[in-house]
Amino acid sequence: MEEHIFNIEGLTHQFADGTFAIKNLSLTVQQGKKIALLGNNGAGKSTLFLHLNGLLQPTSGTIRYKGKKIKYDRKALLSLRKQVGIVFQDPDSQLFSANVQQDISFGPMNLGWERNVVHEKVQWAMAQTEVTELKDRPTHFLSLGQKKRVAIAGVLAMEPDVWLLDEPTSGLDPYFSRQIMSLLDSIHHPDKTIILSTHDVNLAYQWADEVVVMNDGKVIYQGDPVSVFHDEDVLMRAHLEKPWVFEMFQALLKSRIPSEKDLVPRTKEELLQKMERERIY
Template sequence: MNDLFFEIQNLTHRYADGTVALNNLSLKIAKGKKIALLGNNGAGKSTLFQHLNGILQPTSGQILFQNQPMKYNRKSLLALRSHVGIVFQDPDSQLFAGNVRQDISFGPINLGWPIEKVTEMVEWAMSETEVSTLQDKPIHFLSIGQKKRVAFAGVLAMDPDVFILDEPSAGLDPYYAKQILQLLNTIHELDKTIILSTHDVNFAYEWADEIIVMSGGEVIYHGDPFSIFEQEHLLLKSHLEKPWVFELAQVLKSKNVIDKIEDFPREKEQLIAFLK
């Protein structure tokens, strides 16, 4: 059990209007994984993320973080959020300080770090997300893409163990989307756990160690990034398409070029190598 960050037990969340966003959901999140969360709009992905960071409390069920039941008093939540950072899909839900540097500095300062460490981490986070030139700019003057990078920098500067990202590349142009995804790989090499939601099945298939698929507030798949795309009924239920690399790999398997699904290429370069 020591390799788990989260153990979610029979989690249900019902909003005030009666909407059941999570329905008796049970799930285990292991340390050190790159996890992609897939599902159509309204599947419950964002609600689940807000539970993992303690923003929402269960209607019923419970969440264990590092084998201890999650508590919702101020002290416990501050401790949790020093380990678990979340980047929202809408950065306006997250940004509030006067300018970029002040906003990124807010989290590290509240962790009680010495000013030298705060400055070091803020400078590093701004450099990694390429917002250093924006550091004196007021938040409300930023574009949506700039705001998303600043929100990410704010979490990055706190150096959490778990990164939770809700549609991290949405609203970014192709250059910055690719840069953020490369940064995620760099973070993972620092022994961080990353859980992100995405509608991009091609990215999820290429990047993730594990894929979780949600539908109607329930987990309908949690496993390797291959098997889900062979289960047509789950793809139909969750409105997912197959990654194009996976579809071509299926053709190669039918022609006995590839022996088994575990050998499927996961990115374009690997596929080309099979075709040479």
């Protein structure tokens, strides 16, 4: 039986100005999944992340983490944030130490690890995100892409059970976007759950085990990353386009009668292999 890492029931969040960012949202998240959270601007994706990490409290509704209702006292929140790491869309919201190495060290040091363990984890995280050469540089002198990688390294060094990443590849060039996604694949295993929000449908389609689509503070789809792009109503409501691999394959299928063996390719390599194998061109 698959364990639910999060159980969210009737979650509503109203800001002080009266705006509802999340409206009676219910969602279950299975442990070990790679989940892409899609939706238009203002759908409530970032607000949902802030609730999962305990940075915001619900106006109403409940959130359970590993079966236990989230509490908001200092001890409970410290325990939650050891296990649920968050990388903000804007890295300036996350970086505050004098230099890169100090910033990445902050989280592990607050976990109470021995100094040598902290040093080892920080060096590893810097190497994985290719920021070692920046270790002594003041964080405010970094480019946006460098700041994003340092913010990711800071969470990576803490080794949380759950990763929440808000637009992790925005502001990164194609090389570092691929590098970050490869890193997420390398740390993922059945005990690690990764949820990332993105506007990049191609990334979500290729990478995710499951897609969650939000619109107007509600979940309007949860399921596999292929079926969602057959649902024109969901795509229209969430202002989503179809991934180019998906569209290309659909166009190529028009040249022949589809068969039950037609598994939809999700990467460029899978599409090219299928075209070569079946002579679809």
